[in-house]
Each structure stands twice: as C-alpha cells, then as structure tokens.
Amino acid sequence: MRIEARGLTRIFGATRAVDDASFVIERPCMIGIIGSSGAGKSTLLRMMNRLTDASAGRLIVDGRDVLALRGAARRAWQSDCAMIFQQFNLVPRLDVVQNVLHGLLNKRGTLTALFGLWPAADIERAVAILDRLGIAEQAPKRAEALSGGQQQRVAIARALMQDPAIILADEPIASLDPMNAQVVMDSLRAIHDEDGRTVIANLHTLDTARRYCDRIIGMRKGRIVFDGTPAQLTTAAARDIYGAGAGFSEAATSTALEPQHAPARDPAYAARLLAD
Ligand SMILES: Nc1ncnc2c1ncn2[C@@H]1O[C@H](COP(=O)(O)OP(=O)(O)OP(=O)(O)O)[C@@H](O)[C@H]1O
Structure with a gap:
C-alpha cells in the first residue's frame, strides 16, 4: 500500500492546526509523530482516518484520494485504517470480547451488535486476537x-478485528504507567513486524519514538519540520521540533521504556524502509 499526503491542511478559525503536510509512505513501516502539545499531531491522524475533514489537500492511497470517499467507500477506508486513542474508547459495561467484536460493526451492522448475534467464527477470532495480545x-x-x-x-484487539492495513494510534x-506503556508499544511493534501493517503513532516522548519507530515525523505549529530516521534526528533537530532553547535535553521527554522488540533500533533496517 502506497500512501501519499499532499498538502494536507486543517484550519480551525484562525488556527492552522495542520498546515500543508506532505509525506509519502512507500511500504509498511512504523512511524512516530512527535511534537509539542498543539502541534497538530491528532488532527493529522484524524484527517487520515476521516474523523475530521481536511480544509485542503489530498491523501492518495494506492492511486485514489481517500478524502473524497463517501458513504460505504468511506466506511471501508475507515475499516482499513483503524484508530486507537489515548482514552481507549471502549464500552465500559460490555465484556472484553464484545468490545473486540465491535471492530466488525462496519461489516456486520448494529443489529448484530445490539443482540449479540455474532457468528461463532467471529467470536473465535476475537478470542484468538486477545490471546495473541496476552x-x-x-x-x-x-x-x-x-x-x-x-x-x-483490548482497543488494539478491536482494531485488529478490522484487519486493517494501517493502525493510527493517537497518544x-x-x-x-511505564510498564504498561512498554507492553502496549511492544504490541504495536509486533503487529508491524509480524503482520506487515503500517503503524503511525503520535507520541509524547521522543525516546519512545526513537526506540520503536523506523521513521519519525516531527511537527511544529501544524507544519512538518522533520521527516527521517531516528539516527537522523539530532538534538538540534529535536530542539527545532519542540521549539526549545539551548537548554533542551532529551531526558525532558523521556519515559525510559525498554522494548522487547528491537528491530526498530537497527539503523540499516530503518534506512532500507525509507529508501525509494
Ligand atoms: N475541534 C477543534 N476546534 C478548534 N480548534 C482545534 C480543534 N481541534 C484542534 N484544534 C486546535 O488545533 C491545534 C492542533 O491541535 P491537535 O490536537 O491536533 O494537536 P496535538 O499535537 O495533537 O496536541 P496534543 O499533544 O496536546 O494532543 C491546536 O491549536 C488546537 O487547539
């Protein structure tokens, strides 16, 4: 799947939340989007998933502009491009399997969900995905x-139920806490490594992006100001992304996770993924 964002822009009133963002993803990889609060990271992911309309720009996926899709075609794109959120967005009173099955709502319809009439094969798949995630x-x-x-x-399992080519993870x-953060990042990395899905995650901390991602996109005030490998992200580049002064230290954005999955730290692997 080839993904190309061309001049993606979203304006809220006087704010250019995302301003002329362009990038190309040639093959599956794990991308971290970093930047200060308000840099436009969430808005960028929400535009990609069609939760937020773009003010301008195009998102060309395998030759078609997914921003122009309507109705069933738009829902199909949203299935192929699953989103997970900081606050999980589960239905708290429903059991875990039902929550995972909700990943199939677009395909099976609301009546199935309402009456819990899921085919046995769906339930078995949901449990298998939960098993994979431990x-x-x-x-x-x-x-x-x-x-x-x-x-x-569980939210990741619900996303996997959609069998998406892309997972967008918003913070x-x-x-x-750090221990749970590590388990979740390891799961996302494994999903990329083992399934070949593209994972794009907004991350608050620079060291997490460095450790887990093949490619890092840095945003500042709505604009993409860095796009490269972790090795290319120098302290000066990080300072530019965060708009910080000479006293900027990476420790200030650190969570000190120790990943189980290490390939993201292989610079040659990351460089190969980015090579045309
Ligand atoms: N629905 C909205 N209405 C008005 N302004 C918005 C809306 N959503 C986002 N913005 C503004 O757009 C800018 C970018 O916000 P966005 O949430 O995309 O940034 P972010 O980098 O994800 O920040 P954070 O890390 O705090 O989530 C901010 O100035 C924000 O106030």
Whole structure:
C-alpha cells in the first residue's frame, strides 16, 4: 500500500492546526509523530482516518484520494485504517470480547451488535486476537474492570478485528504507567513486524519514538519540520521540533521504556524502509 499526503491542511478559525503536510509512505513501516502539545499531531491522524475533514489537500492511497470517499467507500477506508486513542474508547459495561467484536460493526451492522448475534467464527477470532495480545483470560470480564494497559490492548484487539492495513494510534500510551506503556508499544511493534501493517503513532516522548519507530515525523505549529530516521534526528533537530532553547535535553521527554522488540533500533533496517 502506497500512501501519499499532499498538502494536507486543517484550519480551525484562525488556527492552522495542520498546515500543508506532505509525506509519502512507500511500504509498511512504523512511524512516530512527535511534537509539542498543539502541534497538530491528532488532527493529522484524524484527517487520515476521516474523523475530521481536511480544509485542503489530498491523501492518495494506492492511486485514489481517500478524502473524497463517501458513504460505504468511506466506511471501508475507515475499516482499513483503524484508530486507537489515548482514552481507549471502549464500552465500559460490555465484556472484553464484545468490545473486540465491535471492530466488525462496519461489516456486520448494529443489529448484530445490539443482540449479540455474532457468528461463532467471529467470536473465535476475537478470542484468538486477545490471546495473541496476552489477555485472553480477560475475555469474559467487563472492560471497566481491566487496568489501563489491558484496556489499551483490548482497543488494539478491536482494531485488529478490522484487519486493517494501517493502525493510527493517537497518544496510545499517554495515560499509562511505564510498564504498561512498554507492553502496549511492544504490541504495536509486533503487529508491524509480524503482520506487515503500517503503524503511525503520535507520541509524547521522543525516546519512545526513537526506540520503536523506523521513521519519525516531527511537527511544529501544524507544519512538518522533520521527516527521517531516528539516527537522523539530532538534538538540534529535536530542539527545532519542540521549539526549545539551548537548554533542551532529551531526558525532558523521556519515559525510559525498554522494548522487547528491537528491530526498530537497527539503523540499516530503518534506512532500507525509507529508501525509494
Ligand atoms: N475541534 C477543534 N476546534 C478548534 N480548534 C482545534 C480543534 N481541534 C484542534 N484544534 C486546535 O488545533 C491545534 C492542533 O491541535 P491537535 O490536537 O491536533 O494537536 P496535538 O499535537 O495533537 O496536541 P496534543 O499533544 O496536546 O494532543 C491546536 O491549536 C488546537 O487547539
């Protein structure tokens, strides 16, 4: 899948939340989007997923502009481009399996969900995905009874249920303690490594992006001001992204996660992914 953003722009009143963002993703990879609060990271992901309309620009995926899709075609794109959120967005009183099955709402319809009439094969798949994420034993529990890290894994399972080519993660670990944050980032990395899905994650901390991502996009005031490999992200480039002074230190944006999946730290792998 080739993804090309051309001049993506979103204006809210006097604010250019995203301003003329362009990039190309030639092949599956894991991308971290970094930048200060208000830089436009969420708006960029929400435009890609069609949760927010663009004011200008195009998003060309395999030759068609997905920003122009309407109705069923738009919903199909949203299935192919699953989104996970900082606050998990689960239905708290429903059990974990039902929440995961909700990933199929677009395909099976609301009546199926309302009456819990899911085909056995769907339920088996949901449990298998939970098992892969290490939380199958939580399947019968209400979502609200789970820890934050477990809830985020349920949200990832719901996304995987859609069998998406792309997973967009909007601050997936911002509400989690370091241990749970690591489990969630490891899961996202494994989904890229093992399934070949593209993962694009907005990340608050620079070191997480460095450790887990093949490519980093830096945003400042709506504009993309950096796009390269972790190795290319020098302290000067990071300072520019965060608009920080000479006293800027990477430790200030650190969460000190130790990933289980290491390929993101192989600079040759990252460079190959970016080569045309
Ligand atoms: N629905 C909206 N209405 C008005 N302004 C908005 C809206 N959504 C975002 N903005 C503005 O657009 C700018 C970019 O916001 P956005 O949430 O995309 O940034 P962000 O980098 O994701 O920040 P954070 O890390 O705090 O989530 C901000 O100035 C924000 O106030």
